[in-house]
Every structure is written in C-alpha cells, then in structure tokens.
Amino acid sequence: MTLLKAENLSLSLGNTIVVDGVSIxxxxxxxxxxxxxxxxxxxSLLRMxxxxxxxxxGEIDxxxxxxLASIKKISAPMRARFMAYLAQHExxxxxxxxxxxxxxxxSPWNSTVNTSADDEVAIAAALEMTDVKSLAERPVTELSGGELQRVLLARVFAGKPQLIIADEPIAALDVYHQLHIMELLQAHSQQGGAVIAALHDLSLAxxxxxxxxxxxxxxxxxxGEPVQVLTPENLAQVYGVKAYVDCRDDGVVIIPTHRMVQTL
Known part of the structure; x- marks a missing residue:
C-alpha cells in the first residue's frame, strides 16, 4: 500500500531553488x-x-x-495521527x-490534559524502547544532546504514527545508540509502518x-536498493570523493579514500 505520494515537488527560498521537481x-x-x-x-524535502x-x-497525497488524498484536504489532527516528524535540531x-x-x-489522540490508560501504556513503551526510562523524571533541559535525541524519538513512537519522517535521527548519538535507533526504525517499517529518514552514515543507511x-x-x-545507489560513480559525482565500496551479505560498507578536486 502506498502511504505517501509526492509528485514534481519544487521549492525556492528567495532566488535559490532548493528542491527541483522531486517525485517520491x-x-x-x-x-x-x-x-x-x-x-x-x-x-527541505522532508519538511514538505x-x-x-x-x-x-507539486502535489502530495x-x-x-x-x-490516498491530497494532504491539503486532511485535517491537522488526522495528519498528526498518521505521521510524525523528528526535526534535525530541537x-x-x-x-x-x-x-x-x-x-x-x-496529543493527537487525546483532547484532554489528562492521560488515559492507553496513553500511559504508549508512553511507558516509548520510554522503554528508546532506553530513556531511567531519565523519566529528569528535566529535558539537563540532558545531553544524545539523550535528548532519544527522548524526542520516544515522543514520536508514543504517538504510534504509521509514517515517521526523521531528519538525521542518529546525528548526535554514539555508535551503540545509532545502531539501536536504526533497529527501532527498521522494526517500525517491518511491522507495517514506513520511515523516511535523512542520513549521513552511508554504511548504516x-x-x-x-x-x-x-x-x-x-x-x-x-x-533504488543500496547496492544500486551507492556506486563509486555516484559517490564521486555527488560527494566528490573516491571510495571503496564493499558489498556484503549484511549490507554495503563505504570507505572514502580521498577527496576529489571539484569544479563548479
């Protein structure tokens, strides 16, 4: 089942085109x-x-x-139940x-200030799955960057969205928690949901x-599939690096070797 269909999206900021005819x-x-x-x-694409x-x-359904229906015709509460957005910096x-x-x-599921029994179950599960249960009573202003990122992701999971849109969800995390969060996002998709996430770690992606x-x-x-996209030619064209690409049973390992001289 198609959960989201975006056709020919374009966005300009001032005189600069930042998204140019993207369909996904x-x-x-x-x-x-x-x-x-x-x-x-x-x-910019994720925010759209x-x-x-x-x-x-362009249009988004x-x-x-x-x-499928135009996103413009879906009420904000219904959108919030269907999908959750994790910002890059918060x-x-x-x-x-x-x-x-x-x-x-x-909040999308509860119009009152009091949490229901279902809410409490969802909150407890989200705290547990993101490994922040021990921080439950801590003020969020006292957390490290990595701790805060996991708490914000717990907020996403508490809402039980079908589609998760995440902008660099593992950027502030140590290696252990990077793997943990990627496992959680993968499990969400495998259990009938879907995820689109901006990522910089190409091997984890x-x-x-x-x-x-x-x-x-x-x-x-x-x-396409990772082995189709992460080719030395694409890495050279887009990232300006030469890289060793090792295709294995458990994924693709990318090892950049050196930068290339780029011309505009």
Missing part, C-alpha cells in the same frame, strides 16, 4: 534513506512531506484515512520532565534501509 512514493513496509551532501535539499512547508509546485525551552515531553506525542534516495543540488540523482 513511500510504501508500507519501507525504510527509505534520504542521502546526499549538505545543502542537497533533504531537509510533513506539511510543514508548502511547495511552490497521503493515506491518512486508508486511501532545543526545548521549558524544563519539562522527560516523561511529560514524551507524553506530548499522545545501506545496512538498514530497504531503499535509498540520493539527492544533489535539489534533484534526485538515483533511487
């Missing part, structure tokens, strides 16, 4: 890795898919009510406890994602 479909069961260098347009930015051109301004911040993920979308200068360069 996300299906149930997929973990899609969005890759590309800094400034490729990944964050999450209905946080309006494209200058989502299956929030079990059949700094809480108020010293909420970890548990209370995670509880905000239940290759290992965990079912499909990769490679962007450069706002355009799609390659889409």
């Amino acid at each position: 479909h996300i299906h149930e069961g997929e973990f899609v890795g969005l890759i590309g260098p800094n400034g490729a347009g990944k964050s 898919l999450a209905a946080l930015s309006l494209p200058n051109k 989502i299956a929030a009510e079990n059949s 700094s809480p301004a108020w010293p909420l406890s970890v548990k209370n911040l995670v509880a905000l993920g239940r 290759a290992r965990f994602c079912s499909r990769l979308v490679l962007m450069h200068h706002g355009k799609l360069v390659a889409v």
